[in-house]
Amino acid sequence: MTQWRLLRGDVLVGELSEYGCDQPFFLARFTPGPGWESVRALFEAWAALxxxxxxxxxxxxxxxxxxxxxxxxAPVDGQQPPLQVFKNCVLRINGSAARLRY
Incomplete structure (x- = not known):
């Protein structure tokens, strides 16, 4: 399964490791990075909707x-181009769980 780095500019927001699928979403584990706190409230609002x-x-x-x-x-293996979140894909993060559709 694909592993991703969630980036804001050059700042690592977190990492996602896909582990399964719940069509149309890929399921992933989310590990926060140094930039997580600056965006956490926005993702929590999205998860609460x-x-x-x-x-x-x-x-x-x-x-x-x-x-x-x-x-x-950005895929960790670099085998495909990065995806712009909410342009090329939809991403929801709720705690340590993420759902990705691309």
Whole structure:
């Protein structure tokens, strides 16, 4: 399974290790890095979003600040190009669990 580095610029936010699949998401273990604390509250807000959101406004309110961070996922093996989070993939992190769709 793929291993990823979650980066904000050159700062390591954390690492993801895929271990399974729950279509359409890949399941991963998340290990925080030095940059995690600066983005943790935004990911917690995204993880806490539950229930209907008919017009998508609640989702936009929590995802837009994450998009603005311009986070990217870089594969550890370098075999494929990095993914821009919320442009090329969707990433949810809740504690040590992550769900990735790309």
């Amino acid at each position: 539950k229930g209907p959101d008919p017009d998508g406004s609640r989702t936009v309110a929590v995802v837009k600040p994450l998009q603005d961070l311009e986070l990217r996922l």
